[in-house]
Amino acid sequence: xxxxxxxxxxxxxxxxxxxxxxxxxxxxxxxxxxxxxxxxxxxxxxxxxxxxxxxxxxxxxxxxxxxxxxxxxxxxxxxxxxxxxxxxxxxxxxxxxxxxxxxxxxxxxxxxxxxxxxxxxxxxxxxxxxxxxxxxxxxxxxxxxxxxxxxxxxxxxxxxxxxxxxxxxxxxxxxxxxxxxxxxxxxxxxxxxxxxxxxxxxxxxxxxxxxxxxxxxxxxxxxxxxxxxxxxxxxxxxxxxxxxxxxxxxxxx
Ligand code: ADP
Ligand code: C5P
Ligand code: MG
Numbered sequence: 309x310x311x312x313x314x315x316x317x318x319x320x321x322x323x324x325x326x327x328x329x330x331x332x333x334x335x336x337x338x339x340x341x342x343x344x345x346x347x348x349x350x351x352x353x354x355x356x357x358x359x360x361x362x363x364x365x366x367x368x369x370x371x372x373x374x375x376x377x378x379x380x381x382x383x384x385x386x387x388x389x390x391x392x393x394x395x396x397x398x399x400x401x402x403x404x405x406x407x408x409x410x411x412x413x414x415x416x417x418x419x420x421x422x423x424x425x426x427x428x429x430x431x432x433x434x435x436x437x438x439x440x441x442x443x444x445x446x447x448x449x450x451x452x453x454x455x456x457x458x459x460x461x462x463x464x465x466x467x468x469x470x471x472x473x474x475x476x477x478x479x480x481x482x483x484x485x486x487x488x489x490x491x492x493x494x495x496x497x498x499x500x501x502x503x504x505x506x507x508x509x510x511x512x513x514x515x516x517x518x519x520x521x522x523x524x525x526x527x528x529x530x531x532x533x534x535x536x537x538x539x540x541x542x543x544x545x546x547x548x549x550x551x552x553x554x555x556x557x558x559x560x561x
Contacts, residue, residue: 327414337466342522371447394503465515
């Protein structure tokens, strides 16, 4: 294979050209466990938040951007709280797979934008993801399908008590997602809780690192930030094997 000895942050920024393989981190956990908050903290601590999107070395993508668009009949169900948004089939899993493969190939890609208030994709709005050194992909079911799960170089599971999660989900969904109390509690009992137990919780065993208490766990977040920092400052190795060069570097040094 070809041996590229360039440092991180210099190659792979060429639009439309296949670049280096980023270090891909999957972040899962139940609803309102703190996945999005943990990823935000990681980005903040790495000084990525104030950077222009094209300049970021670390980017974060949410599985929620990949919710399927609903048929008119499904839309009516969703408005009544009778649609299961916590089932693996609620996501466009082919698009997730394709997007993650593009990201791993160092290609620029576009991801859809989602609106929880209307339960639909925002028309004509996409977010461009530029090649980065580290990519975080977070969501309730990112470890469910083996072909998606196997793409991650590192898997984190945010583990927060169910009562804490419900206590956080209620105000969040009322304030940020346009729901009322009845809707949130019914949806939780009918779909969210059973689907968590059936589909999400069993994927905890695939995690490399479990983060108890989510964003409160500053020690765990600092450990992960330290690790990412290490990756960002490690010289690129031979990525011809499809393995991330960081892993190769560690193995041979
Ligand atoms: P997830 O992405 O796993 O669903 P979020 O990060 O959106 O979880 O967190 C759910 C809600 O709880 C949000 O309103 C968030 O601001 C709040 N939250 C998250 N972590 C904490 C924490 N450690 N303490 C207090 N509130 C938190
Ligand atoms: O951020 P969080 O992990 O909580 O996002 C996933 C949750 O969003 C799921 O538990 C699902 O019930 C909820 N959801 C929703 N309405 C939508 C899409 C997702 O309530 N239209
Ligand atoms: Mg979230």
